[in-house]
Amino acid sequence: MKLIRFGEAGKEKTGIIVNDKRYDTSAFGEDYNEQFFETDGLNRLADFVDSTLLPEVDNDIRLGCPFGRPSKIVCIGLNYVDHARETNATPPPEPVIFLKSTTAIVGPNDDIMIPRDSVKTDWEVELAVVIGKKASYVNEEDAMDYAAGYVLHNDVSEREFQLERSGTWDKGKGCDTFAPIGPFMATPDEISDPHNLRLWLKLNGKTMQDGNTANFIFNIPFVIAYTSQYMTLLPGDIISTGTPAGVGLGMKPNLYLKPGDVIELGIDGLGSAKQNLIPYAEN
Numbered sequence: 573m574k575l576i577r578f579g580e581a582g583k584e585k586t587g588i589i590v591n592d593k594r595y596d597t598s599a600f601g602e603d604y605n606e607q608f609f610e611t612d613g614l615n616r617l618a619d620f621v622d623s624t625l626l627p628e629v630d631n632d633i634r635l636g637c638p639f640g641r642p643s644k645i646v647c648i649g650l651n652y653v654d655h656a657r658e659t660n661a662t663p664p665p666e667p668v669i670f671l672k673s674t675t676a677i678v679g680p681n682d683d684i685m686i687p688r689d690s691v692k693t694d695w696e697v698e699l700a701v702v703i704g705k706k707a708s709y710v711n712e713e714d715a716m717d718y719a720a721g722y723v724l725h726n727d728v729s730e731r732e733f734q735l736e737r738s739g740t741w742d743k744g745k746g747c748d749t750f751a752p753i754g755p756f757m758a759t760p761d762e763i764s765d766p767h768n769l770r771l772w773l774k775l776n777g778k779t780m781q782d783g784n785t786a787n788f789i790f791n792i793p794f795v796i797a798y799t800s801q802y803m804t805l806l807p808g809d810i811i812s813t814g815t816p817a818g819v820g821l822g823m824k825p826n827l828y829l830k831p832g833d834v835i836e837l838g839i840d841g842l843g844s845a846k847q848n849l850i851p852y853a854e855n
Contacts, residue, residue: 573588573614573617573618573621573758573759573762574588574589574590574756574757574758574759574762575587575588575604575638575639575721575756575757575759576588576589576594576635576638576754576755576756576757577603577604577635577636577637577638577639577640578594578596578629578633578634578635578636579633579634579636580634581634581636581678581679581682584636584637585598586598586600586602586603586604587629588617588621588626589756593628594628594629594630594631594633595621595626595627595628595629596626596627596628596629597617597620597621597626599624599626600617600620603639603640604638604639604640604757604808605639605640605641605808606640606642606643606806606807606808607807608639608640608807608808609639609702609703609704609705609720609807609808610705610706610806610807610808614704614720614759634679634681634682635679635680635681635754635755635756636678636679636754637677637678637679637680637753637754638723638753638754638755638756638757639702639757639808640808641674641677642674642806642808642809642810643674643806643808643809644671644674644803644806644809645671645672645673645674645676645677645700645751645809645810645812646669646670646671646672646799646803646805646809646810646811646812647669647670647671647672647698647727647745647811647812647814648667648668648669648790648795648811648812648813648814649664649667649668649669649670649741649814650663650664650668650789650814651667651668651788651789651790651795651813651814651815652783652787652788652789652814652815652816652817653787653789654783654787654816654817655814655815655816655817655818655819655822656789657817658817658818658819658821658822659819659821659822663789664789666798667790667794667795667798667799669799669802670740670741670742670745671742671745671746672727672742672745672746672750672751672812673742673745673746673747673750673751674751675746675748676728676745676746676747676748676749676750676751677751677753678749678751678752678753679752679753679754680724680752680753680754680755680843680845680846680847681752681755681845681846681847682749682752682847683749683847683848683849683850684726684728684749684750684752684829684835684847684848684849684850685747685748685749685850685851685852685853686829686830686831686849686850686851686852687730687733687747687748687852688852690730690732690733690747690852691732691828692730692731692732692733692820692821692826692828693728693729693730693731693828693829693849694728694729694730694731694819694820694821694828694829695726695728695729695773695775695780695781695819695820695829695835695837696726696727696728696729696773696815696819697724697725697726697771697772697773697781697783697815697816697837697838697839698724698725698726698727698771698812698813698814698815699722699723699724699725699766699769699771699785699812699813699839699842700722700723700724700725700753700810700811700812700813701719701721701722701766701792701795701796701810701811701812701813702719702720702721702722702723702757702808702809702810703718703719703720703796703805703806703807703808703809703810703811704718704719704720704721704807705717705718705720705807706804706805706806706807707796707800707804707805708800708804708805709800709801710796710797710800711797712793712794712797713793714797715792715793715794715796715797715800716760716792716793716796718796718800718805719760719792719796720757720759720760720807720808721757721758721759721760721762722757722758722760722763722766722839722841722842723753723754723756723757723758723810723842724753724754724755724837724838724839724842724843724844724845725751725752725753725810725812726751726752726773726835726837726845726847727745727750727751727812727815728745728747728749728750728751728752729744729745729750729819729821730744730745730747730750731744731820731821731826731828732744733747748855752845752847753810754843754845755843755844755845756842756843758841758842762841763841763842764841766785766792767785767786767788767791767792768784768785768786769784769785769839769840769841769842770782770783770784770839770840771783771784771785771816771837771838771839771840772837772838772839773818773835773836773837774835774836774837775827775829775833775834775835776833776834777834777836779818780818780819780820781815781816781817781818781819781837782816782818783815783816783817783818784816785813787816788813788814789814792813795811795813796811799811829849830849831849831850831851832848832849833848833849834846834847834848834849835847835848835849
């Protein structure tokens with residue numbers, strides 16, 4: 573299945589995509605959230621869809637993040653050798669883990685707001701894995717059983733906040749609008765091989781990133797198992813698996829985002845998204 577949530581921000585309804593058409597599943601009566609995933613929601617939803625005539629949803633209606641706000645977004649840094657090299661970093665011997673604020677989540681085509689005082693806002697196309705059941709001290713050979721699906725994620729980053737202000741990376745990762753997610757979450761049966769997916773990103777029509785998940789340093793089962801040694805992963809949590817080369821930080825000279833820029837990005841089998849850059853404004 574391909575799960576979507578649609579409508580006004582903060583008031584999204586649930587839906588699915590079938591044969592490239594969007595359908596409303598709000599009569600199912602549940603959001604796609606931690607409780608949904610924890611209580612076998614995907615199978616229950618499939619039974620509901622098979623037995624119900626669903627209303628179609630217009631393609632012009634806004635898409636939100638395809639699941640409700642998770643307890644956490646776990647990110648893996650420097651998980652492609654080419655990206656590590658372009659940022660003058662040594663490929664890590666173990667996964668680099670940082671957390672991204674869930675208040676950064678927006679829909680796949682929502683605006684990205686450049687933070688106040690930012691001069692180094694950057695882009696990162698990434699494959700994210702959605703966790704389907706509680707995971708703690710998972711064995712690598714069992715880890716894929718914990719994946720409920722996959723989704724496109726732009727891990728927007730403010731490099732000065734991240735790298736030049738001392739401390740952890742988190743302060744450059746969790747700004748408002750810095751986690752556009754979607755357009756949909758695809759269940760594992762929709763993706764034949766998550767370790768062979770092309771992922772790409774364009775800035776103002778020019779290709780900046782063009783990579784493949786075959787080039788992971790640490791693959792998905794290893795990352796799930798490794799992360800679960802240090803924190804409990806809850807249903808609906810996501811692990812974002814890192815970005816390939818081609819970020820603004822790696823350009824010579826560096827290239828960063830400004831108001832009016834347009835980002836387009838996508839992953840094989842997971843659709844595409846488009847985000848406009850806007851200046852900071854008070855909420």
